[in-house]
Amino acid sequence: MTLRVIGPRVLIKVAKFDIEAVRKKYKYVEGSTVIERTDVDKIEEQVQSEITRQTVAEVVGIGSTAYTNKQLCPDGIPWVKVGEKIHFVRYGAQRIATDDKDIEYWIINDKDALVVDE
Numbered sequence: 001m002t003l004r005v006i007g008p009r010v011l012i013k014v015a016k017f018d019i020e021a022v023r024k025k026y027k028y029v030e031g032s033t034v035i036e037r038t039d040v041d042k043i044e045e046q047v048q049s050e051i052t053r054q055t056v057a058e059v060v061g062i063g064s065t066a067y068t069n070k071q072l073c074p075d076g077i078p079w080v081k082v083g084e085k086i087h088f089v090r091y092g093a094q095r096i097a098t099d100d101k102d103i104e105y106w107i108i109n110d111k112d113a114l115v116v117d118e
Helices: 020-027 037-053
Strands: 010-016 056-061 085-088 094-096 103-109 113-116
Touching: none
Parallel strands: none
Antiparallel strands: 010 056, 010 103, 056 085, 085 113, 094 103
């Protein structure tokens, strides 16, 4: 599948995330010994930490009109480049369905790229 980014958008590549697998990973220690109920908050803290890390993605495409809004980007220089790792607004993103079971492509607005991970 070939994807061409249009408009003021950025195409990003994100590893797929399985929240139940993460929860299961933190519910067991040393094989099958279940963590005590008092540690549930610690488990959820770890799960939330992994979800937060999920907001890191690689830029794979930039639309032709991205970063042309003079109010958002007065100097006209794009904030991100193809190949850079960025943190983005997770809930503003739209997933793109692909056949790859390990990688997801998401489309975000140019203004939703928050930080470049250098």
